[in-house]
Amino acid sequence: MDYHPLPQPDQIETRIKEDAMGAYFMMFATAAMGLPLPILNLVAAIIYYYVNRDKGKFVQFHTLQSLYSQIPVTLLNSGLVVWTIVNFVRDLDFTGFYWGYLVMVATANLVYFIFSIVGAVRARKGFFYYFLFFGKLAYHQVYRIRPERDQSTLKNRPPGP
């Protein structure tokens, strides 16, 4: 499978680098909003992706990586909120599995937070930074050469034989 060549930092405009960095900082802006309802974070990330995806593959890669990595974190956080509410409402025990899940969710959030900061700094400098799994997935999605789609977007074509 072939991939488009990657741009080097000096080939990327500062404005594009800032937009790519913005994908990671989105979560800070929505963190307070997302605390009671974690799904709001995800909605904001999806909107950011659709607004910025036409700004080139570099921005697209970073927004998609941020969005993909946010999906499992959001689902885990939502699971924790639901589990906690159900336990309180139905007066159930906070079992070992609950506390284990809580630690796991906290770890996932911490890892996501650290990786997002590093990702944002690297994006601002015009570098690629690959998260485990999500980085490769986003790269594959954005930089894979898809002849049908890439051809169809070309308005100017060479003359026929």
Next chain:
Amino acid sequence: MQRTILRDLLVLLGVFGLIWLVFSLFSYPEDPQLLSIHKEEKLGEVYVDLILLNPMFEEFENRQVSSAVKVIGDRLEEGLEDSEYNYRFVVFNSPMINAFTVPGGNILISTGLIGFCDSPEELAAVIAHEMGHVEERHVVSRLLKELGIEILTSGDQYVIGEVSGLLTSTSFDRKQEAAADLFAAKLLESTSIEPRTLATFFRKLEEEMDNELMQHFEIISTHPNFRSRIREALSFKSAKDFKADPIDLDWELIRAEL
């Protein structure tokens, strides 16, 4: 590329799954299984001896009262064929309306409580409730949660003294009280004692809620939700062929001994 993406996904799932599993196993310090019943009974003996040394819990030595409590206890034990505990009932001399459970199947009952009960069935209901805490191992869970297995089994005299003090004022959470109530209702029914006696006793307690003599009674530790417990106890459905068989004791004579 797709293969490495899949490999990364498996690594992520494995790492986080392992974190969940490991912390689930290590974050449950109150599991009563950590302390065997044999060890619990040994600890219980020491605690009871220490508690009885306290002048506030001085043993009430009266043959008639002790044998009456034993009659009630024996009747209830008939309904506990599978129990691993050897129950011991101790009456202590105190005007406080109080009864509590000490690890190892030891149930301590105050003379104040015996005087407060209008019938042997009411006392049986309280004892059945305490037996519920014993069988469900609530005391052990509570101690393990508050102190941890290392401290609890350390054998340190100072710790043992502190634990004995804790036991006389242990309170349980709503769920544990509800479980002990249900256990008591079933046990009373299986030993031909009217299970709704528990509701009668709770109602009496509710009327006396401001009585200072009751302030250490664990049975009322869920005070704000007492009404729902009365409702639960009243709504207990006995088997159709249930027939109450009163406990054969001259209760007024027993109370006169106090």
